[in-house]
Amino acid sequence: MTKAPTLGVQLKGIQFNYTLGKQSIPALRGLDLNLVAGDFVGVLGPSGSGKTTLLNLVGLIEPLQEGVYLWEDKDVRHLRDQDRNAIRKYEMGYIFQSFNLFPTLDAYDNVEFFLTRQNMAATERKERVEWALKGVNLWEHRNKRPLEMSGGQRQRVAIARALAKRPKFIIADEPTASLDHKTGQTIMEELAKLNRETQCTLLVSSHDPMVRGFLKRTIHLQDGVIGHAG
Amino acid sequence: MLVKIGYRNLLRNKRRTVNVLLTVAFGTASLFLFHGFNASVMDLYRENTIKSRWGNGQINTPGYRAQVFEKPWEHWIQNPEPVIKTLSAIPSVQYVFPRMEFFSLISNGKMNMAGRGQGVDGATEAKFFNNMNFVAGHNLEGEVDGIVVGRGLATAMNAKIGDRLTLLTNTVHSSINGADTTLTGIFHTGIKEFDDSFFRVPLKLAQTLLDVNSVESISLGLDSYQNWDKAAAEIKEKLPDYEATPFNVLDEIYYQHSVDWLKSQFTIFQTIIITVVILGIFNTVSTSILERKQEIGNLRANGESAGDVLAMLFWEGTFMGIAGGLLGLIIGLFIAQVLLANGITMPPAPGITRTFHFPIQLQPEMGMQTFVMGLMACIFATALAGFKVSRQPIADLLRAV
Numbered sequence: 235m236t237k238a239p240t241l242g243v244q245l246k247g248i249q250f251n252y253t254l255g256k257q258s259i260p261a262l263r264g265l266d267l268n269l270v271a272g273d274f275v276g277v278l279g280p281s282g283s284g285k286t287t288l289l290n291l292v293g294l295i296e297p298l299q300e301g302v303y304l305w306e307d308k309d310v311r312h313l314r315d316q317d318r319n320a321i322r323k324y325e326m327g328y329i330f331q332s333f334n335l336f337p338t339l340d341a342y343d344n345v346e347f348f349l350t351r352q353n354m355a356a357t358e359r360k361e362r363v364e365w366a367l368k369g370v371n372l373w374e375h376r377n378k379r380p381l382e383m384s385g386g387q388r389q390r391v392a393i394a395r396a397l398a399k400r401p402k403f404i405i406a407d408e409p410t411a412s413l414d415h416k417t418g419q420t421i422m423e424e425l426a427k428l429n430r431e432t433q434c435t436l437l438v439s440s441h442d443p444m445v446r447g448f449l450k451r452t453i454h455l456q457d458g459v460i461g462h463a464g
Numbered sequence: 465m466l467v468k469i470g471y472r473n474l475l476r477n478k479r480r481t482v483n484v485l486l487t488v489a490f491g492t493a494s495l496f497l498f499h500g501f502n503a504s505v506m507d508l509y510r511e512n513t514i515k516s517r518w519g520n521g522q523i524n525t526p527g528y529r530a531q532v533f534e535k536p537w538e539h540w541i542q543n544p545e546p547v548i549k550t551l552s553a554i555p556s557v558q559y560v561f562p563r564m565e566f567f568s569l570i571s572n573g574k575m576n577m578a579g580r581g582q583g584v585d586g587a588t589e590a591k592f593f594n595n596m597n598f599v600a601g602h603n604l605e606g607e608v609d610g611i612v613v614g615r616g617l618a619t620a621m622n623a624k625i626g627d628r629l630t631l632l633t634n635t636v637h638s639s640i641n642g643a644d645t646t647l648t649g650i651f652h653t654g655i656k657e658f659d660d661s662f663f664r665v666p667l668k669l670a671q672t673l674l675d676v677n678s679v680e681s682i683s684l685g686l687d688s689y690q691n692w693d694k695a696a697a698e699i700k701e702k703l704p705d706y707e708a709t710p711f712n713v714l715d716e717i718y719y720q721h722s723v724d725w726l727k728s729q730f731t732i733f734q735t736i737i738i739t740v741v742i743l744g745i746f747n748t749v750s751t752s753i754l755e756r757k758q759e760i761g762n763l764r765a766n767g768e769s770a771g772d773v774l775a776m777l778f779w780e781g782t783f784m785g786i787a788g789g790l791l792g793l794i795i796g797l798f799i800a801q802v803l804l805a806n807g808i809t810m811p812p813a814p815g816i817t818r819t820f821h822f823p824i825q826l827q828p829e830m831g832m833q834t835f836v837m838g839l840m841a842c843i844f845a846t847a848l849a850g851f852k853v854s855r856q857p858i859a860d861l862l863r864a865v
Contacts, residue, residue, distance in 0.1 A: 295765055295858045316769070323767020330862065334762035343468075348766050 243269040243292060243403070243435075248301035250287050250458075261287040263458040265301070271402070272433040274426065276445055279455035285439035286407055288455065292437060293326055293405045294318045324352060327396025327434075331408035333388045335380040335395075341367065341387075342376040345395045352399070366394035370424055386417035393424055404428070406438040410445065422448040467779045481784065483748050484842070488788025489795055491741030492838035495734060496796035499834060500824040501808065502730050506723060508820055510689060510711075513719040515595035516653040518711040519561060519683035520692055523551065523699065526707045528681075529714075537636045540564070540678040541706070547682060550702050556695045559592045559685030561585060564670050564678075568633040570613075570663060572621050579617055580661050581631065583670020583679075586610060592685040601625040601649035604666060611645035615652040616660030623647050631665070635675035643673055654812065655718060684708075738841050745784075745845035753777065753853050754864075760853055761861025773854040774847060781846030785839035792838055793831050800824040 250262040261284045269275060269292075277285045290296040291303065294310060303310045305321065313321075328334075335344050345366055349359045367373045370390035380388050389409060396404050406425065410418030426448045429436050438445065446452060454461040514520055528539050541547055544562050551560045564583045569576050586604020596603060600618075604610045611629055613621075623629065627647045635641045645665060652659055671677060686695055692710050699708045712720045753760070760773055807823035853861070 290859045290862075293765065295862070297857075319767045319769050321767070322765060326767075328762070328765050330762065332758065334758055334862075336759065339468075351766075351768065351772075 242271070242304070242306050243267070244302070244304040245292070246302045248288075248291065248298075248303065250284075250291060250296065250299050261458050262291070265458070265460060267292075267453065267460075269403075269435055269437065271435055272429070274429040274436045274448070274450040275438070276449035276452040277437065277439040277455055278441065278443075278446070278452050279461075280441055283455040284458040285441075285455055287458075289405050289407050289437060289439050293328060294322055323348070324399070325402045327399050327401040327404040329389070329392045329396050329404065329406035329409045331411045333380070333385075333392045333412075335388060335391055337380050340377050340379050341372055341383070341391045341394075344380070344391055345398050348395065348399055362398045362400070363394075366398035367391075369397060369428070370394045384417075385413050386420060389413060389417075389421050390424060393421065393428070397428060400432075401434065403435045403437070406436065408439055408441070410440060410442055415444065418442065418444060471779070471783055480748055480752055484745050484784050485788040485791060487741055487744040487748070488785060488838045488842050489791035491737055491744075491841065492789050492792025492834050493795040493799065494737050495834040495837055496793060496826065496831060497799060497804075497824060498730065498733060498737075499830040500796075500800060500826040501822060502726065503827065503830065504807075504822040504825045505726060505810075505820075507825065508822060509719060509722055509726075512595050512654065513715050514689060514711050515593055516597075516655070517593075517658065518714045519559070519592065520686040520689055521684050521696065521708055521710045522714055523547065523682040523684070523703070523706050523708055524680070526705070528707070529709060535636070536680070537674065537676055537678065540676070540680045541682065542678045544679045544682065547703060547706065551682060551684065551699070554695055554698050554702075556686045556688070556691035557684055558687050559588055561589055561592070561683040561685065562667060562679040562681075563683055564667065564674070564676075564680035566633055566670060566674055568631045568673070570617070570621070571630045571632065572623055572627060573630070575621060576632075577617060577621055578661070579613075579663050581633075581670060582662065582664045583667040583673075584664050585667050586612075586664070589664075596651040596653055598649045599652045601647065603649055603651075604664060605648075606666075607646065607648055608666060609643070609645045609669065610648040611663055611665050612649035612651055613647065613663040614659035614661065615650055616656065617663060618647075618650040620660075623650070625649070631673060633673050635673070637675060641673050641675065643669055645669070734837075738837060741838070741841045742845045742848075745781075745842055746849050749777075749781070749846050750849040753849050757853060757856075757861045757864035761858050761864065764854075764858040764861060770854040774850055777846050777850035777854070778843060781843040782839070784846070785842030788842060789835040789838040793835055796831075796834075797826060800826050 245265060245267040248262050248265040249260070251258045251260050265288065277288055279285050287296060291298065298311055336347065339347065342363055345363045346359055349362060364373065367376055370393050372387060372390050372394060375383060375387060380391070383391070409425070410421055413421060422445055425436055425438065428434055438449070525539050525541060533539055548560050548562060551557055562585060566581050566583070568579055568581045570579045584604065587606040590603040590605055593603070599615055604612055613623060625647055629645050629647055630642060631645060632640065632642045667679070684695070686692060696708045696710070699706065763773055804824050807821055810820050810822055812819055
């Protein structure tokens with residue numbers, strides 16, 4: 235598989251609050267995190283510990299409220315909207331718990347979609363889609379639409395979609411939460427293989443202890459602060 | 465690819481898509497039919513005005529129509545023959561009608577009525593003024609002493625075809641003059657003021673009554689009302705001492721005001737229909753977009769801008785607008801050609817006393833106009849529904865259930 239480019243992500247003193255009516259609820263409280271190329275980091279913790287918020291912040295989905303976030307030595311606070319869009323478009327891949335596939339497109343088109351949006355040449359798109367779908371063993375199912383596939387297959391399409399972009403960084407938010415244990419294991423194996431073979435940096439959140447065995451290091455979040463790292 | 469997704473999204477919830485399509489289709493069909501109906505009304509008003517009284521326009525001496533004179537005949541066209549000859553030579557001019565109007569008492573021996581007379585070339589006018597609607601007898605056809613009167617005037621005098629009617633008037637030299645005429649026709653233009661007081665006699669008889677050789681005006685019958693501007697330009701060039709006035713200015717009160725009124729009414733109806741269509745589409749599309757918040761969040765998370773998301777929705781709106789608009793045109797055509805093939809009978813319009821029969825006149829340019837309106841309404845409503853969602857924070861979109 236093709237190697238992903240190197241990546242440097244630094245977060246320092248990150249605080250994030252949600253506002254509910256007049257109440258401000260802290261989700262992250264003074265969090266520090268460094269990610270380097272080839273990392274496979276798991277963010278573990280119970281529901282409500284701030285895992286998704288952290289992933290969304292790192293993925294430039296949530297705005298930075300307090301603290302410093304350097305994306306390849308660039309302070310994201312100074313990035314324009316179109317720069318953030320470009321990072322998300324070309325350098326990041328996302329895998330969501332609920333897959334978020336386009337129900338009207340088949341597996342092939344789902345994987346191809348964001349490549350098309352990168353204005354990639356048709357031949358390269360085709361090569362990448364085939365590579366990604368074969369990588370997750372779904373090439374035979376490329377003409378199926380999401381509703382014709384099992385949960386595990388759908389999540390593998392989502393992985394292939396993220397993979398096909400050949401991003402520096404993939405963020406996977408609870409990728410096994412909607413799946414049974416065995417399928418979840420298969421998905422984690424796919425992600426570990428991806429990390430091994432492409433040196434793509436992966437940040438995965440989960441509250442499932444099963445995922446630990448696949449990770450290079452873990453961060454335990456508890457009430458918005460890092461409990462311990464391993 | 466956004467176009468493909470936009471198209472495919474239409475097939476996700478067929479019932480909802482059908483709802484939007486029908487909203488656009490019936491909106492477009494309503495506008496199309498209303499356009500057609502309105503065009504028919506306008507045409508009929510125009511034809512009625514031109515062919516019952518005024519012709520396509522009228523020639524007078526300059527400023528004659530704008531002023532009131534103590535002795536108006538001094539400002540009439542004194543030597544009409546060369547003017548008539550010049551006018552007849554203009555290619556779009558088919559008929560030339562020298563005329564004069566005068567006040568007169570009209571008597572049948574039992575009662576006297578005040579009336580307004582027109583001296584006309586009856587035989588020529590009969591060929592063009594076919595909207596005078598003769599309810600009894602016929603138009604003047606060259607009778608030397610013939611007279612045709614409006615229905616209101618005839619009813620008031622209890623006059624019947626063949627009755628002898630005497631006209632009493634003043635000559636331009638202020639002496640009393642009179643003439644006996646024979647009633648040949650009773651007309652009903654539908655314009656009450658005209659039907660209640662007007663009568664027509666041969667021009668020669670009118671000139672004798674007033675003791676003049678001049679004519680007050682020369683009306684024109686053109687091959688098409690659309691050629692007026694061209695004809696007027698030629699008249700200005702060849703007859704600079706005269707003034708040409710189109711029928712819509714001559715009959716501003718009845719025709720132009722009615723047309724302006726109908727146009728305003730049409731604009732109001734059109735606005736209401738478009739608003740209803742936009743609200744209907746907005747409602748349906750909003751539901752559809754709210755259900756796809758996560759998907760939109762995914763698009764945004766993967767680097768698509770709010771504008772890109774709107775572009776996808778734009779394509780959805782465009783597809784629905786095109787399909788709905790075309791369906792609307794087909795529905796409109798079907799209603800006009802099959803269900804309303806015989807047109808619509810309408811009660812008398814403002815200022816008119818007779819009913820009218822209106823065919824629905826569907827024209828290609830109207831079809832194009834209403835199709836574009838339906839399409840634009842659909843795109844606008846879709847963009848309106850998608851605007852807020854496309855600008856929501858991405859995390860909120862992804863969290864949406």
